[in-house]
Amino acid sequence: MKQPTILYLTVGSFAFLAVGLVITVWLPGYLKDPQPTEFAIDYNDVELEGRDVYIREGCWYCHTQQVRSIEVDVGTVWLKGDIGPESVPGDYVYQKPVMWGTNRQGPDLSHAASRPYATKEWHIIHLEDPDNVVPGSIMPSFEHLNDGDMDALSDYLMALK
Ligand code: HEC
Missing domain, CATH: 1.10.760.10 (Cytochrome c-like domain)
Incomplete structure (x- = not known):
């Protein structure tokens, strides 16, 4: 494989990983921070x-x-x-x-x-x-x-x- 191909694959993989992390981890928390319900238990x-x-x-x-x-x-x-x-x-x-x-x-x-x-x-x-x-x-x-x-x-x- 040529050097630039390896570079593109590496950068591409990290870019996909970053997009995946943002969409599945960061975005849900950012968009919807759940409010405690009457069943939210703060244990002693x-x-x-x-x-x-x-x-x-x-x-x-x-x-x-x-x-x-x-x-x-x-x-x-x-x-x-x-x-x-x-x-x-x-x-x-x-x-x-x-x-x-x-x-x-x-x-x-x-x-x-x-x-x-x-x-x-x-x-x-x-x-x-x-x-x-x-x-x-x-x-x-x-x-x-x-x-x-x-x-x-x-x-x-x-x-x-
Ligand atoms: C091997 C599976 C198993 C394990 C491990 C187990 N249980 Fe159970 N548990 C059951 C089954 C089956 C029932 C339903 C029959 C009964 O009430 O004994 C039950 C019923 C219960 C109930 C009554 C629920 C109701 O709706 O009335 C409670 C409370 C409970 N378990 C708590 C616990 C706790 C606490 C532990 C750990 C220390 C535990 N169980 C471990 C299988 C298990």
């Missing part, structure tokens, strides 16, 4: 600790936190009924990282705290042995968590309004 310190436990224990392998429009009022996985309002970008403005997840072995948890039965005590009993409150549940037990982790994790779940 204990809830943040709980989120770390959530991440560490791999809860997000089985649970998403993103309700799609087609699911609203329909319910998914095992749960009859609603799993909450549709998620919009403004719900996540204070979240870094976001816990969207990829896979649903269990229900979406975006609005887990708004379920009629959800209390901190219910979550602790459920986490210790899901079968206690949901007979036949395939969710693993998390009774190995120490009291501090269990407390923080259930606080985190109760923050998911």
Whole structure:
């Protein structure tokens, strides 16, 4: 290959890369800075600790936190009924990282705290042995968590309004 051809290819590649970055990364943020919605959660310190436990224990392998429009009022996985309002970008403005997840072995948890039965005590009993409150549940037990982790994790779940 001649020298100028290599130069054109190199410059061309970088130019394409730059245009791609601007369009997919910079422009969306610049055009639409989402405003916090009523579901945007600004976690306190204990809830943040709980989120770390959530991440560490791999809860997000089985649970998403993103309700799609087609699911609203329909319910998914095992749960009859609603799993909450549709998620919009403004719900996540204070979240870094976001816990969207990829896979649903269990229900979406975006609005887990708004379920009629959800209390901190219910979550602790459920986490210790899901079968206690949901007979036949395939969710693993998390009774190995120490009291501090269990407390923080259930606080985190109760923050998911
Ligand atoms: C192997 C997959 C799996 C993992 C890992 C898992 N879960 Fe679950 N989870 C489920 C399934 C299935 C259900 C539905 C049955 C039930 O309620 O026990 C569920 C239900 C739940 C519910 C009740 C949701 C509702 O709508 O009532 C909560 C809250 C929950 N999980 C939290 C967690 C947390 C927190 C962790 C991590 C510590 C976790 N799960 C890890 C599979 C999983």
